[in-house]
Amino acid sequence: MTAKIDHIVFDIGKVLIHYDPHIPYSRIIPDQAERDWFFLNVCTHEWNLEQDRGRQWSEAEALLVAQYPERADQIRAFRRHWHEMVSHAYDGSVSIMEALIDQGRDVTMLTNFAADTFTEARKIFPFLNKPRGVTVSGEIGLIKPEVEIYQKHARDFGLVPEATIFIDDSLANVEGARAAGWQAVQFIDAERLRSDLMAHGIDL
Secondary structure, eight states: OOOOOOEEEEOOBTTTBOOOTHHHHHHHSOOHHHHHHHHHHTSOHHHHHHHHTTOOHHHHHHHHHHHOGGGHHHHHHHHHTHHHHSOOBOHHHHHHHHHHHHTTOEEEEEEOOOHHHHHHHHHHOGGGGSSSOEEEHHHHTOOTTOHHHHHHHHHHHTOOGGGEEEEESOHHHHHHHHHTTOEEEEOOOHHHHHHHHHHTTOOO
16 A cells, blocks of 8 residues: 655656657758767767756857867757747646646656756746746756755655655656655656556545
């Protein structure tokens, strides 16, 4: 029997909003093979993750431009066209989050996000302002799945770990939450989330 859930924590990217760097880059680098190479070797996932950890975009861009000067415009396009990468909300999971808030449940968010792009995301998607609060990795210098970020979120928001459920699309981040003593489920789609929450005693 799982513990009663008092706190529900949502990830954001690929849970509440779509994120795909290929959207603008399919125009910037039309050739798919070249584009795939670019993301594997230049603007990599690991490079972008450091902005989620708090590195400034100017520093991140300068680092790559020094290595790939011929691709300077393509490198700087990442931040310039970031808003295109978050093309739409996931209406099903947003509806679930809003329903939980309307029920009076304690809902917060925990996200790997650069500080400045998160400020933009809140303007593009106003529902990100509805939960009680958010921990943004880029603002605190910690990222998921480091156990310290879950512990900090729990301290800052007064969460009881065993009474907390975390929702994230990344299995590694789900396992990070479990290592911090939280309950956690991997986000697949809204219907699966609904059934996972019901299995934890949360009716919608």
